[in-house]
Amino acid sequence: MAGPQAQPVGHSVNPPYRFETTATAAECHNHHGDIESGTETGQTVSVAGRIMLRRVQGRLAFATLQDATGRIQLFAPGKITPDYDEFCALSLGDWVGVSGEVMKTRAGELSVKVERWDLLAEARRSFPDKWHGLSDPDIRFRQRYVDLWVTEEARQTFRLRSEMMSLTRRWLENRDFVEVETPVFHPVPGGALARPFSTHHNALDMDLFLRIAPELYLKRLVVGGLERVYEIARVFRNEGISTRHNPEFTMLELYWAYADYGDIMELVEEMVAHLALELKGTTLIRYGGRDLDLTPPWPRARFVDLLAEHSGLEVDLDTPVAELRSHCVDREIPVEDRWGPGKLLLELYEKTTEAELWGPVFVCDYPKEVSPLAREHRDHPGWVERFEAIVAGRELANAFSELTDPDEQRARFEDQAANRDAGDAEAMAVDWDYLRALEFGLPPTGGLGVGMDRLAMLLADVPSIRDVILFPTLRPEPPERQVD
RNA sequence: GCCCCUCUAGCUCAAUUUGGCAGAGCAACGGACUCUUAAUCCGCAGGUUCUGGGUUCAAGUCCCAGGGGGGGUACCA
Structure with missing residues (x-):
């Protein structure tokens, strides 16, 4: 495993089992940064980290x-530093523990000042x-593991992501949301329209799917009386990879009993603004060189109105299907025979409107046909109370007033199952146990899903989802590269 | 899936518009140097030019096939 670059360094081959540090690089600077040049503090510390640079000048080095908090210089006079020649022979990347004034x-x-030092690990x-x-x-x-050591921006980005997750949890806990963990293995994939990964349990001899969303389990918990519940869920979708898509990604989902999608809108804009304030110090941020004002309230707009504005089409659910289809054909959007007006409207919206939006904006009220878990709009039949939050030109969140009626949900599932039988691999299957749960009564509930990777991209101002995922999904390295 | 770009030493990069001995900096290795900051200076070594074919007197360079990566597009809440 050593590889052709491995070189014996010539000293300690058996590193200590532990090294006690008494300070970090950042603490050294914070406590002593303002002392006079050429003076000593009389205070001894033990620090540890990697050698990133080395400057030997004869009998002084x-x-x-570099440690997790930053960088500090080591000062090693030959008269003071033990094993001085070996200290000078350290390679860039070696881990050392150092004690001195x-x-x-x-x-x-x-x-x-290097008065004592130990080699903790070699960089071979x-x-x-x-x-x-x-x-x-x-x-x-x-x-x-190398990138994090040598690329400061990478360290900053992942630190920001970690703080963002922590702040999100605290913000939700302060509003009495309870964090839960629901199954990753689902016997029936549900809660979103997406292709799942499948696997098999040997002892139960049962096919299982990795979850595409935790939604149906979380709503079961609302039935069970957890009135404010959330999960930060790793979900898996067997779909394409892009700057905005990774096959496994992290979604925040929350469900709030007695609330509707209007309440959820306020929650989203307040939560995102809070994160921006805490992490960036302002809600006026920049992303990709463009300004973005996250200050609440964010504009609300209806789906049909935006579609009319950007496509020039005065269309609605009562527009004849043949006409909608021809609008699609005019724009070279492929259509399928089984699509109803709702799906056609969604296609027109996605191809003409969505890319034009920068946001932040709440796009409200989607066709029922493409929203099998959302409740019908109280004023607009055929539409549902659902919104997507578009921020920096991409979908950041999706939410609705949840469908609570078990009979209606059964009908929606059966409609989905028919699509599935007709060849739609993303359509939902009927989840009988979920229907049983609804028959015990789900109160009016608002639900939300937020793409946390995309939120991290936004706040870190990075262009690719790979920049916020430590180990993004990649092809395995070819065998000839695995040797070295 | 399709299109475009890319792959040269451990790392960052060169290698005449139009094929002609594969190079430099840093790292590594040997040496000099007691206040450096990417230290400096001297020396030495380092290569399946992603892989496999082809054209040619001659291929890192041109052609074909394959692989890795990036971007776009399609798919995708």
Whole structure:
């Protein structure tokens, strides 16, 4: 496994089992950053990390140590540092633990004087160029362990993602939402329109699917009396990969009893604004060089109105299907015979309107035909109370006033099952147990799904979902590359 | 799935418009140097140019097939 680059370093081959640190690089700077050049603090610390740079000048050596919090210089005079020659022989990337006095060099660089040191691990493979770092995206994704050391932006992005998750949980807990964990293995894939991954349980001799959404389980929990419930769920969809899609991704779903989709809109805009304030200090952010104002309230617009505005088409659910179909054909949108007016309207919207939106905007009220889990609109028959939040030109959240009536839900499922039989691989199957749960009574409920990876992209201002997923899905490396 | 781009030393990159001995910086290795900041200086070594075919006196370069990656598009809440 060592590979052709492996070189014995010539000292300790048996690193200690533990090393006690008393300070981080950041703490050194915070506590002692303002001392005079050429002075010593009289305070001894133990720090640990990787050697990122090294400057040996005869009987005096300098090195730059990087830990999780930042960088601190090591100051190693030959008269003081034990095993001085071996210290000078450290490779870039080696892990060391160092103890010594905090001081500042004549040139004004805060440093730890190397009075004791231990080699904690060797870097037997060469680290990337100390100045240019890594630019090959293949290596950055496959060898994230290297990327994180050499690419400061990568460290910042993943730290931001972690803080975003933590802030989200706290924000929801403060509103009495309860976090739960529901099954990843689903006997019936449901809760979204998507192709699932399938697997098999040997002992039960049962086919199972990796979840495409936690929705139906979370609503079962509302039936069970968890009136405010959420899950930060890894979900799996057997679909394409792009800058906005990874086969496994993280979705926040929440369900709020006694609320409707209007309440959910307020929740979304407040939560996103809160995260922006905490992480960026402002709700006026930039994404991809464009301004984006996340300050609540966000504009609300109806689906049909936006469609009319961007396509120039005055169409609705009562427009004859033949006419809708010809509008699609005019725009080179492929259509299928079984599609009703709702699906045709959705296709027209996605091809003419969605790409034009920058947002933030709540696009409200979708066709019932394409929303099998949402409740019919109180004022507009044939439509449902559903919205998508479009932010920075992409869908960030999807929500609705939940369908609670078991008979209506059964009819919607059967409609989906018919589509499935007709060859629609993304259509839902009938989930009998979910219907049974609804028959025990689901109160009026508002539900929400948020793509957390996309939210992290937005707040970190990065262009690809791979930039916010530590180990994005990639093809396996070809065998000839696995040797080295 | 389709289209375009890309792949050269551990890393970052060169290699005349129009084929002509595969190079540099950093890292590594050897040496000099007691205040450096990508330290500097001297020396040394480092290659299946992604893989396999083909054209040619000659291929990193041109052609064909395959592989990895990126982008777009399609699919996709």
